[in-house]
Amino acid sequence: MSNFDFGYRTLNDELKKKLFSSTKAPSLDTYFNEDGKNVTLENSFPDDPINISDKNSDWSPLTKGLNTKLKLSLNNLDLLWDAQEGVAYTDSKLGISFTWVSRNAKQRGKASIMEIKSSMEMQNFEFPTQFPPFVFNKEIDFSLDIVLLDKGTPNREFGINNNQGVILGNLLNYRILLSGNGSEFPCVYINEPQKPLWSLKLGFEDVQDQFGYDTVCLCINKGNNDYKYLDKGSSSFDSRLKSEIMAEAISNFVIAVEEDALGESIENPPEGSVLGVERYMVKVHQLDVKRKETILPSIIQSFEKERGIAK
């Protein structure tokens, strides 16, 4: 909003700085719900865009959904009503509107509104959202704006927009990237006693097929006795096992794609394709695909480096 002259007072950078002065930096909680429990997801807030990751690599916005909670503290909110630099008449009612839009999904959420008080004291706000499974992928944009909830009594000649619902300035924008960078496998849980603990299903017919649940999927078997080592709620949980499974799955995937793509010289594989993701993994884990026997050890080493335990 600050780049555009609306012809009335809006939240300018100077006033915004005062609202955020001496406050805790905004923070974002990201999590999903599994079996009635909230499982925390790591995120890179305030990066733009924000990436979300799951240490155990089994989260996907499509199958697990995503819950977020933005925490925000603001100071000096009385200045919004100030006669000299404020954006509203003294007896008007102001609020923060929290909206999201998923442009690729052609959806825009209804605004959730928090009223703000005219006070010098710090005020804390929390804005939660819940996106159920199979609703969104790709990205969602969030926006927090100061809005006029109720008109005030005009006591100045000009410069104030006193129309109910008007957006008087932007406090914060952020974008969450839901599809990630392709470094994780789609993962499903099955319950088949007597079957192996995990398996990798490769269903692509062409390496240029879209990477997704039907082309590449890691199946974790809750029915296997060893599942307790993967169950975060169990006392036997061993994070190394999950990491080893993931390393082996990536290794099998890379080898399968390399074999399938043999002889094809595709310089720029389509974005989001099986080959595109494989190339990404080769790059990230610095794999020498011509020496198959080195692929798995290289991935394990790469994981250890990430966890800070590599030699």
Add this chain to the structure above:
Amino acid sequence: MNVGKMKLNFQQANNRFEILSKNGFALNNLKEEDESVLSEKIRQIFSDLKSKERFGYSFDERLSCKFHSLLKNNDWMKPYLESSYDFWRYFALNIMPREIYERFKGKDNEEGETKESIKSHFFSKPVRIYPFDLYWYYEIMNCGDEEKTLEFMNNDAFSSDTIVALVERTGPLSFRKDLFHEIAVKVADPSLKEKIKNKFGNRKDNFLRTVMVENSLKFLIYQPDLYDGGVEGYVSDLIRNVLGD
């Protein structure tokens, strides 16, 4: 239905289009049985409607209702697919290519759309992919059930341009179904007929187009939910501004 495989990116869709166009858009046997069943159901709906209606808005509104009901009632039709252009490209080129070609090729004695324009209904312009338009037009016009929705769509305030304005010209702000539905409701208000005629003459489609442009500007400044009278009040003011009350 294996929806995970029902995806075509632009390049794949272009290749598929070239093959189909050499073949007169005939559909060879589909690999997946459930895709064949779906394709056949659409064929039947299309043929039934074709025997009763000429191609045009009336045909599209009826097809939109039947098509939406056919898809929406399936477990596999997850919300994220509704806006996946890869999915709709696949749908257009693998499930109903004959119908799309028939709809837009023109009659034998008149010139149909050019190949480039026909392409847009298959894949090249995402918001113009025919099954995408049919599906989303219903989503916006939805009045609760198929019968009521068709009755609403049947209002003479609407035409093929309504589909273009509501589905294809959503702009960078994306859209809210409730807001667009309310705009459609107000545009169809019979008490406005005279005023619309006075302002726009016989170009009644320009009215909706102007309201949509006005909305794009107003939406930057106002939060419709908080507007005096809520979304309804917001849309009423849009209409008032356009008609100059």
